[in-house]
Amino acid sequence: MTKPAALTAERILQETEEVLRTHGASRATVMDVARALGVSHGTVYRHFRTKAELREAVTRRWLKNASGALVLIVQESGESAPDKLRRWLSALFAAKRRKAGEDPQLFATYEGLLGEHSQVVEEHIGELVGQIEEILEQGVARGEFRYPHPDPAISARAVFDATAPFHDPKHAAGWHRSGIETEFSAVLDLVLLGVTVPS
Numbered sequence: 001m002t003k004p005a006a007l008t009a010e011r012i013l014q015e016t017e018e019v020l021r022t023h024g025a026s027r028a029t030v031m032d033v034a035r036a037l038g039v040s041h042g043t044v045y046r047h048f049r050t051k052a053e054l055r056e057a058v059t060r061r062w063l064k065n066a067s068g069a070l071v072l073i074v075q076e077s078g079e080s081a082p083d084k085l086r087r088w089l090s091a092l093f094a095a096k097r098r099k100a101g102e103d104p105q106l107f108a109t110y111e112g113l114l115g116e117h118s119q120v121v122e123e124h125i126g127e128l129v130g131q132i133e134e135i136l137e138q139g140v141a142r143g144e145f146r147y148p149h150p151d152p153a154i155s156a157r158a159v160f161d162a163t164a165p166f167h168d169p170k171h172a173a174g175w176h177r178s179g180i181e182t183e184f185s186a187v188l189d190l191v192l193l194g195v196t197v198p199s
Contacts, residue, residue: 080144093167
């Protein structure tokens with residue numbers, strides 16, 4: 001007889017995502033998650049003290065999975081800062097669009113959860129803006145970029161905000177329409193023009 005797999009926080013979060021997909025954010029309960037795992041709801045509460053904590057954790061996990069590869073782009077060397085920034089922003093758009101296209105019902109569910117957990121969203125945005133700032137710093141150090149604003153963090157946030165139509169979930173309905181790639185490329189060109197040192 002095989003021993004059942006240990007119940008970990010990660011397994012609970014995986015099952016919570018399946019429950020959210022099935023029931024939606026408004027109807028999913030900790031009891032549903034426990035039932036799907038074959039344990040008591042008290043067992044789930046040993047890992048996550050409240051329903052809110054569980055929903056916050058699954059939201060954080062989803063956001064990290066949607067953009068987890070971006071940090072690798074920041075850390076890579078060997079390409080120019082303009083190319084790296086273009087690739088980073090393209091990867092962010094691709095990741096968000098893939099999440100929206102592969103499972104629109106779950107994406108809509110998470111969009112609702114994002115509204116409940118604004119602190120998690122702000123943390124996520126802070127991480128993304130920090131990565132942009134790091135790419136800008138790399139470019140400034142190499143003489144390829146300049147800061148449009150004296151505060152590097154404000155410059156990074158401006159880049160993030162300028163590209164919001166291509167990564168903010170509230171714009172997801174338009175991410176698969178005809179011409180979106182051309183629009184995205186045009187915005188990238190303008191953003192890069194704003195930060196690149198004139199030749």
